Amino acid sequence: MFDYTFQWNQALARLPRMLDGAVVTLEVAVLSMLIGIVFAMILTLMRLSDSRPLKAIAATWIEIARNTPALLQIYMAHFGVASFGIHFSPFTSLLIGITFNNAGYLAENFRGALKAIPDTQARAGRSLGMSSLQSFRYIIVPQMLRISFLPMTNQMVWAVLMTSLGVTVGMNTDLYGVTQDLNALTFRTFELFAIAAVIFYIITKIITLGARLIASRLFRY
Amino acid sequence: MFETSLTAADFLFLAKGAGMTIIVTAISVVIGTILGILFGVIRVQLGAILSAPLTFFLDIFRSVPLLIQLVLANAFLGMVLKLQLSGFFVACMVLSLYTSAYCAEIVRGGIDAVPATTRRAARSLGMTWVQDMRHIVMPLATRVALPSWIGLALGVMKDSALVYVVQVTELLKSTQILITRLQEPLFLLLICGAFYFIISFPLARFGGYLEKRWSND
Numbered sequence: 001m002f003d004y005t006f007q008w009n010q011a012l013a014r015l016p017r018m019l020d021g022a023v024v025t026l027e028v029a030v031l032s033m034l035i036g037i038v039f040a041m042i043l044t045l046m047r048l049s050d051s052r053p054l055k056a057i058a059a060t061w062i063e064i065a066r067n068t069p070a071l072l073q074i075y076m077a078h079f080g081v082a083s084f085g086i087h088f089s090p091f092t093s094l095l096i097g098i099t100f101n102n103a104g105y106l107a108e109n110f111r112g113a114l115k116a117i118p119d120t121q122a123r124a125g126r127s128l129g130m131s132s133l134q135s136f137r138y139i140i141v142p143q144m145l146r147i148s149f150l151p152m153t154n155q156m157v158w159a160v161l162m163t164s165l166g167v168t169v170g171m172n173t174d175l176y177g178v179t180q181d182l183n184a185l186t187f188r189t190f191e192l193f194a195i196a197a198v199i200f201y202i203i204t205k206i207i208t209l210g211a212r213l214i215a216s217r218l219f220r221y
Numbered sequence: 222m223f224e225t226s227l228t229a230a231d232f233l234f235l236a237k238g239a240g241m242t243i244i245v246t247a248i249s250v251v252i253g254t255i256l257g258i259l260f261g262v263i264r265v266q267l268g269a270i271l272s273a274p275l276t277f278f279l280d281i282f283r284s285v286p287l288l289i290q291l292v293l294a295n296a297f298l299g300m301v302l303k304l305q306l307s308g309f310f311v312a313c314m315v316l317s318l319y320t321s322a323y324c325a326e327i328v329r330g331g332i333d334a335v336p337a338t339t340r341r342a343a344r345s346l347g348m349t350w351v352q353d354m355r356h357i358v359m360p361l362a363t364r365v366a367l368p369s370w371i372g373l374a375l376g377v378m379k380d381s382a383l384v385y386v387v388q389v390t391e392l393l394k395s396t397q398i399l400i401t402r403l404q405e406p407l408f409l410l411l412i413c414g415a416f417y418f419i420i421s422f423p424l425a426r427f428g429g430y431l432e433k434r435w436s437n438d
Binding site: 003004063064066067068069070073074076079080081082083084156157161162163164165167176179189190193194196197200201204205 | 281284285286287288289290292293296297299301303316330370375379380382383393397405406407411413414415418421422425
């Protein structure tokens with residue numbers, strides 16, 4: 001029954017290409033996270049505003065991002081918008097899809113964090129002579145980012161894992177895409193994907209451990 | 222004004238895909254939750270050091286993309302062990318373990334949220350470990366864990382969109398098949414998205430409601 005010969009050498013010989021893929025994976029994840037945080041901030045501000053349309057747009061974005069599969073969002077960014085004659089490269093589609101997803105989840109995290117900050121904090125800022133924008137920028141946002149640091153780390157891990165979905169829109173430069181291409185070439189499916197899994201595991205471990213290190217540095221007080 | 226070549230038969234095809242999504246999700250969530258409760262209790266009971274191997278094993282499911290887990294499981298069972306398993310079986314197996322890894326974490330959080338003094342009080346009243354678990358820990362831990370568990374179940378439903386790699390035609394895959402034929406990606410993806418949304422949104426709201434209600438006492 002057990003007559004399968006593992007050929008790790010064949011797969012390991014491709015390791016450099018896979019590591020190049022891992023770099024692209026990290027690139028997409030980091031970019032989507034940075035842009036996602038910016039959009040999440042904007043969404044949070046829209047939710048806090050008094051304008052109904054702004055609130056509705058923010059709520060729609062967040063609920064769609066959180067209640068449909070990430071894969072569907074990536075499809076939408078690639079095949080869906082193609083109906084309007086807009087054609088993105090796989091890289092861009094993947095980035096848009098993950099960023100859309102990240103922004104939705106992060107905005108929800110930010111909302112939870114904002115709830116945990118007492119109103120008196122903003123008022124104290126105002127009574128010290130800060131403008132409302134200043135008090136938001138210097139009093140609320142730092143605390144908000146601190147409270148939502150752990151959820152943000154989780155989201156970063158999610159972003160890394162989500163990059164593997166890029167292959168469905170034709171992405172072949174990220175870790176999963178490269179592995180899939182190599183698989184078509186060598187047909188060492190188990191060995192290649194096992195190595196990819198180990199690389200993903202190491203990446204996520206570095207992120208969580210790195211975040212813990214940063215957190216212990218930043219939030220020492 | 223609006224025309225589509227989507228026929229009733231195509232719609233039925235989509236509905237079948239939706240049914241598959243629900244079946245795979247239901248099986249995985251049920252098995253995953255049972256395993257998750259077991260793993261969670263074992264982890265709390267054994268302590269961090271003794272349960273380290275289990276923690277590591279479960280951590281893998283949370284640190285490797287589901288797509289790779291599915292491909293690996295399929296390759297290992299099919300090519301290495303040469304077992305003739307259906308894609309459906311592999312999908313349910315991987316998703317169940319994936320669910321159990323997250324569920325164990327939720328269960329552990331729930332049990333940890335029960336104050337040690339409460340549990341000691343139960344034991345000093347003469348309750349056995351089982352009685353303490355059944356009558357004290359479970360009701361209190363459920364309050365903490367249930368909202369997250371609903372979130373997890375919905376997450377599994379969304380992640381079940383990936384089981385297409387092991388040749389299971391669920392909702393998103395059937396949508397894709399129709400897109401290839403009808404060339405109406407936007408319309409079809411909207412239908413598909415609406416289906417996920419209709420199931421996920423009310424349940425997510427319900428989870429949020431429970432969380433709010435149960436946290437203020």
